[in-house]
Amino acid sequence: MGMSFSGRVALVTGAAAGIGRATALAFADEGLQVVVADLDETGGEATVRAIRENGGEASFVRCDVTRDADVAHLLATTLDTYGRLDYAFNNAGIEIERHKLAEGSEAEFDAIMGVNVKGVWLCMKHQIPALLAQGGGAIVNTASVAGLGAAPKMSIYSASKHAVVGLTKSAAIEYAKKGIRVNAVCPAVIDTDMFRRAHEADPRKADFAAAMHPVGRIGKVEEIAAAVLYLCCDAAAFTTGHTLAVDGGATAI
Numbered sequence: 001m002g003m004s005f006s007g008r009v010a011l012v013t014g015a016a017a018g019i020g021r022a023t024a025l026a027f028a029d030e031g032l033q034v035v036v037a038d039l040d041e042t043g044g045e046a047t048v049r050a051i052r053e054n055g056g057e058a059s060f061v062r063c064d065v066t067r068d069a070d071v072a073h074l075l076a077t078t079l080d081t082y083g084r085l086d087y088a089f090n091n092a093g094i095e096i097e098r099h100k101l102a103e104g105s106e107a108e109f110d111a112i113m114g115v116n117v118k119g120v121w122l123c124m125k126h127q128i129p130a131l132l133a134q135g136g137g138a139i140v141n142t143a144s145v146a147g148l149g150a151a152p153k154m155s156i157y158s159a160s161k162h163a164v165v166g167l168t169k170s171a172a173i174e175y176a177k178k179g180i181r182v183n184a185v186c187p188a189v190i191d192t193d194m195f196r197r198a199h200e201a202d203p204r205k206a207d208f209a210a211a212m213h214p215v216g217r218i219g220k221v222e223e224i225a226a227a228v229l230y231l232c233c234d235a236a237a238f239t240t241g242h243t244l245a246v247d248g249g250a251t252a253i
């Protein structure tokens, strides 16, 4: 594909598990130096070990994306360690509701919006000056198919992911002439530990999840990682402000 990533530096949030870990590994496989950021130190260090065992270079920074001081520290450490930042994948997110809107709580609303919306905003706020200082780069935010349409029993989550799309599109326009591209990836149901924990107990739910996708299965973390790497690479130079659904056809129905 002509990814031309050599010598570049990528930052991934929520990289201790799931989609973030797979994307950190994929960046490292392409020869990038990777900053692995997460709240979860054990998982984050495991991602770094996996990258090093494959011959790659990575370091872990503990960061709560809802805290301005943590995100400022994350960017300062990235620049101190590797001297630059080229790509950021703002992926940390939580998915904690399983009920209708009227049963939600204020604490749940604040928690979901805090990580999924404020976290992405804070990360971009601190990443953009670093990218501007070196003449450009690319940002990918993790939205969801729940950011493109309804998600019954996950209305706050759906609102948070629509907000990620709004942040993505607005930032893309603001910095389009400055060499910074900003896109969002919108996964449907992906096979992560979170999904397995929720569905192993009830195989009927797993069958239902597979059937939601016209291709007849749920997605793999590597399939999201591949989309993120594409959106970052120079072959995507004309793509900004885009929401890329990686969803087995789910949003085409």
Ligand SMILES: NC(=O)c1ccc[n+]([C@@H]2O[C@H](COP(=O)([O-])OP(=O)(O)OC[C@H]3O[C@@H](n4cnc5c(N)ncnc54)[C@H](O)[C@@H]3O)[C@@H](O)[C@H]2O)c1
Residues within 6 Å of the ligand: 013, 014, 015, 016, 017, 018, 019, 020, 037, 038, 039, 040, 043, 063, 064, 065, 066, 091, 092, 093, 094, 095, 115, 119, 142, 143, 144, 145, 186, 187, 188, 189, 190, 191, 192, 193, 194, 195
């Ligand atoms: N798995 C899916 O089906 C699916 C579908 C669509 C979108 N997504 C989105 O993809 C992203 C990754 O999800 P995943 O499935 O890999 O989940 P996951 O739970 O496996 O990984 C999320 C990671 O984010 C970290 N995290 C949570 N809060 C944080 C905070 N405040 N600061 C820093 N890190 C924090 C967690 O520790 C965890 O390592 C999320 O934004 C999620 O909403 C997932």
